[in-house]
Amino acid sequence: RKEVEQDPGPFNVPEGATVAFNCTYSNSASQSFFWYRQDCRKEPKLLMSVYSSGNEDGRFTAQLNRASQYISLLIRDSKLSDSATYLCVVISNTGGFKTIFGAGTRLFVKA
């Protein structure tokens, strides 16, 4: 089993749609969680951190469920510019910090 697994995608949605991505992690000692966005042929960039209480940044909402070991990203009112690959990132501390990136979920938002 991979340490971090994401919905494979691609997700093809119309503008204005709401789309949700899930990500599961296997290490219960994981302590920090993030969503990154990667545009085609570019480096990944931080989209938002994920907290147990859930957090929102405009149209984006991230949730963490420690009991079930998954995190989610919800995008409301999708824009064409949201088209990208979304990477789930988990940092665990088991004998040293380790950063694990998910394989990414590709999103296409169409007019």
Add this chain to the structure above:
Amino acid sequence: SQTIHQWPATLVQPVGSPLSLECTVEGTSNPNLYWYRQAAGRGLQLLFYSVGIGQISSEVPQNLSASRPQDRQFILSSKKLLLSDSGFYLCAWSGKGKRSFFGQGTRLTVV
């Protein structure tokens, strides 16, 4: 503020030639440093990470090596490139247990 520099942005090399990609970080000390490779349409593959000068951990056996001669310098090398070494190479840094920041990446094509 911290910045990360990675060069060159693109590189075309013949099979059997050597490789040296350099990454430097400014504005922080004792960072964790990472080299990733991303094949077209695929996720990030961690190649090497370093928690300090001269300390290199390899995640996968391959035709590449890494060195960290200075605290904020990370070098990816190969003595003889293979066609399969083509890809998008990303350098990243992080604080201990903190989120990662990426360089702009090097697109390597081995011909």
